[in-house]
Amino acid sequence: xxxxxxxxxxxxxxxxxxxxxxxxxxxxxxxxxxxxxxxxxxxxxxxxxxxxxxxxxxxxxxxxxxxxxxxxxxxxxxxxxxxxxxxxxxxxxxxxxxxxxxxxxxxxxxxxxxxxxxxxxxxxxxxxxxxxxxxxxxxxxxxxxxxxxxxxxxxxxxxxxxxxxxxxxxxxxxxxxxxxxxxxxxxxxxxxxxxxxxxxxxxxx
Amino acid sequence: xxxxxxxxxxxxxxxxxxxxxxxxxxxxxxxxxxxxxxxxxxxxxxxxxxxxxxxxxxxxxxxxxxxxxxxxxxxxxxxxxxxxxxxxxxxxxxxxxxxxxxxxxxxxxxxxxxxxxxxxxxxxxxxxxxxxxxxxxxxxxxxxxxxxxxxxxxxxxxxxxxxxxxxxxxxxxxxxxxxxxxxxxxxxxxxxxxxxxxxxxxxxxxxxxxxxxxxxxxxxxxxxxxxxxxxxxxxxxxxxxxxxxxxxxxxxxxxxxxxxxxxxxxxxxxxxxxxx
Numbered sequence: 022x023x024x025x026x027x028x029x030x031x032x033x034x035x036x037x038x039x040x041x042x043x044x045x046x047x048x049x050x051x052x053x054x055x056x057x058x059x060x061x062x063x064x065x066x067x068x069x070x071x072x073x074x075x076x077x078x079x080x081x082x083x084x085x086x087x088x089x090x091x092x093x094x095x096x097x098x099x100x101x102x103x104x105x106x107x108x109x110x111x112x113x114x115x116x117x118x119x120x121x122x123x124x125x126x127x128x129x130x131x132x133x134x135x136x137x138x139x140x141x142x143x144x145x146x147x148x149x150x151x152x153x154x155x156x157x158x159x160x161x162x163x164x165x166x167x168x169x170x171x172x173x174x175x176x177x178x179x180x181x182x183x184x185x186x187x188x189x190x191x192x193x194x195x196x197x198x199x200x201x202x203x204x205x206x207x208x209x210x211x212x213x214x215x216x217x218x219x220x221x222x223x224x225x226x
Numbered sequence: 227x228x229x230x231x232x233x234x235x236x237x238x239x240x241x242x243x244x245x246x247x248x249x250x251x252x253x254x255x256x257x258x259x260x261x262x263x264x265x266x267x268x269x270x271x272x273x274x275x276x277x278x279x280x281x282x283x284x285x286x287x288x289x290x291x292x293x294x295x296x297x298x299x300x301x302x303x304x305x306x307x308x309x310x311x312x313x314x315x316x317x318x319x320x321x322x323x324x325x326x327x328x329x330x331x332x333x334x335x336x337x338x339x340x341x342x343x344x345x346x347x348x349x350x351x352x353x354x355x356x357x358x359x360x361x362x363x364x365x366x367x368x369x370x371x372x373x374x375x376x377x378x379x380x381x382x383x384x385x386x387x388x389x390x391x392x393x394x395x396x397x398x399x400x401x402x403x404x405x406x407x408x409x410x411x412x413x414x415x416x417x418x419x420x421x422x423x424x425x426x427x428x429x430x431x432x433x434x435x436x437x438x439x440x441x442x443x444x445x446x447x448x449x450x451x452x453x454x455x456x457x458x459x460x461x462x463x464x465x466x467x468x469x470x471x472x473x474x475x476x477x478x479x480x481x482x483x484x485x486x487x488x489x490x491x492x493x494x495x496x497x498x499x500x501x502x
Contacts, residue, residue, distance in 0.1 A: 028268070028347045029486045033460045034275045035437040036283075036451060037422065040368045040385075044360025044422055047386045052369055055325050055384050056316065083288040090372075096307065096430050106306035108428060121308035143302055146266075156303050160435050163285030165276035165454050167435060171303075186298055195293075215289050225270065225295035226304050226431060 034167065037160035041092045046125040061094065061123025064137045069117040071100025071138035075208045076172070076201065079132050080159060083216030087131040091161035095122045095135055095172075097154070102141030139174070145185045152180035152187065159213060169224040172211045175200040190222065198222050266299040267431045267488045268347055276454035283450045284411055304431040305490075310356040312390055319388050322361070322401035326384030333383035335364025335402030337478035340438070340466065344395045344425065347489030351395030352432075357485075358388045358424040359399060366407030366419075375407050400478060406445050418445035418452065425485055432487040439465045440481065 042050040046059040065073070076095070080088040097120050098104050105114035105121075114120065124133035142150040155172040173181055181187055181200075190196055198221045201209035213221045278290035318325035323333045340359075344352040362368045362385065365377035369385050383402065391397045404419045421438040439446050446452055446465065455461050463486075472480035 028489065029345065029349055030274055030460070030463065031271065031347060031488055032434060032436050032463060032486045033455050034434060035422075035454075035464070036286075037424075037435045038437075038451075039372065040360060040370050041422070041424075041435075043368060043370055043384075044358050044386045045424060047384065050370055052326065052384045052386060055386055056319070056388075060310075060314070083292075086288075088289070094433075096303070098303075104302065104306040105308070106428075107309055108306045109302075119308060145301055146299065151301065151303070154303065156430055158430065158433055161289065163283070163287075163289035165278060165280060165283075165286060165290075166272075167433060168291065169304075169430075186296075186301075189298065190296060216292050220291060220293050222293075223291050223295045225272065225297040226300055 034165060036162060036165050037092060037167075039090050039162040041090070041160060041162075042125045045092055045123065049125045049128075059123070059125075061119075061121055064095075064119050064122045064135065065117065066119060067117030069100075069138055070115050071118075071141075073207060074137060074139050076135040076137060076155065076211060077132060077204075077208060078201075078211040078213060079130070080126075080161070080213045081215065081217075082163075085217070088161050088215075089126060089128070089131040091126055091131065091133075091159055091164075093124045093126065093133045094158045095137070096120060096156040096158070097137065098140040098143050100138050100141050102143045104143070142180060147185070149185050150180070150183070152177050152184040154184075157211075157213070164215075168215075169226055170213070170221055171199055171224065172201050172209075173199050174209065175202050195220075195222055267305070267429065267490055269297070270488060273456065274460050276456070280450075280454040282412075283454050286454070300429070300431050305429045307426055307428055307430045307433070309354075310390060310426070311354075314356070315388065315390060320399035322359075322383070322385070322387040322399065325387060327382035331382045333363065333402045334380050335383075335405075337400070338403050339398060339400050339472065339474060339478050339480045340421065340483055341396065341398035341469075341472065341480060342466075342483040342485060344391050344397060344427075344485045344487065346427075346432075346487050350489065351391075351393075352427055352487055353391055353393045353395055355391050355428060356388060356426050357391065357397050357399075358386070359401075359421050360386045361401065361404040361421045362407060364402045364405050366405030366417075377405070377407065403440065406443075411450055415450055416445055416448065418443045418449050423485070425487065427487040429488075429490075434485075434487060436485075437464060438481075438483050441465050441467050 099115040099118045103114040122135045126133045159168045201211040280286045363380040363383045367377040466481035466483040469480045469482045
């Protein structure tokens with residue numbers, strides 16, 4: 022039987038624009054009373070299992086200027102490596118952890134902050150384990166298609182060395198752009214550079 | 227908000243391309259019984275989307291990555307995504323005319339219902355997915371401290387709303403038609419009337435933000451942001467169509483806007499465990 026290979030075209034992307042916070046974090050930009058709270062403001066909703074960490078970072082443009090109008094979303098597994106998703110078939114994720122966070126960044130500095138847990142490793146398609154990582158998605162004025170990337174942990178050297186995606190990267194000298202650095206107990210810094218010598222590796226995935 | 231439902235074309239009816247829909251529970255991806263590790267999504271067609279660098283939209287110049295993105299097939303990290311149930315929604319979340327208004331008041335402007343269907347590239351409905359929208363008021367003014375347009379705020383209009391698609395991928399919300407407005411780019415650039423959309427889908431690979439435009443608006447074809455999209459064919463898919471058949475008589479006109487998210491690759495061996 023011949024399959025119908027007709028496919029629809031994906032809806033083309035458009036920039037999130039300068040007012041993405043009105044739609045996605047309205048309480049943050051003084052539109053109160055419509056939603057009780059901004060979605061994604063808490064990943065931890067109860068007595069969560071795992072190591073609590075804080076992720077902080079800033080998105081910089083090609084001139085080195087911090088973006089103050091971006092929206093940053095993260096998506097990650099729980100400490101056991103399970104996603105809180107209907108598509109997770111390997112088990113049930115920690116009920117006190119959503120795995121998804123959204124930050125409008127600080128109003129004055131643009132710095133984003135996520136209070137989360139360190140994710141466990143999850144399997145690659147062939148069963149090898151990927152190093153613990155957090156998926157990032159960045160949208161803002163001037164970004165025509167949301168940018169995907171991943172944050173890995175610099176202090177997971179052994180797991181990172183065996184990671185099937187990190188090891189595939191041609192320019193290994195750029196791999197550090199995906200590494201969060203531990204600053205003080207529990208705080209990891211992950212700055213994102215849209216351009217320049219330190220341009221973050223973005224994913225076409 | 228129920229009127230459009232009465233006039234909707236029946237799913238699978240003559241106006242809808244036919245597809246075979248697998249039985250699935252609410253909240254599950256159609257075809258969710260398949261092994262998630264052996265399949266991936268259709269790769270994103272980057273010639274169809276706007277490129278990162280579009281100099282006529284000036285802000286993109288310093289914010290566009292210059293190195294080639296790293297391509298790889300999706301993994302479980304991209305094939306999963308957060309879940310939002312209807313318990314997230316308040317009763318007025320899909321009614322922008324009233325969700326910020328004082329008691330008994332409503333937003334000023336042409337009243338419209340926006341409705342449509344979210345499907346994937348294989349034309350399978352995407353049920354139970356969150357859609358967030360935001361827009362300027364009828365005068366073209368956003369409620370935002372960084373907004374400097376001289377058109378006045380509407381005290382009864384906030385500009386945000388959200389809804390979740392039903393089991394067949396349908397969504398709807400009520401609002402006022404936003405106005406066009408000038409913006410700092412070229413010396414005299416104007417945005418066409420538009421509504422911003424954020425859609426989650428069922429996998430982070432499907433995550434998408436775009437904009438809805440209105441049929442017949444001549445400003446669409448003058449806009450540098452619209453112009454970041456390479457082809458008129460792709461732009462046309464962002465133009466909502468006036469649908470008089472779905473209007474609420476003596477109340478609101480209706481615009482239909484369908485959304486297509488990336489689709490999961492189908493294999494001939496759907497029930498075979500692959501990968502792991």
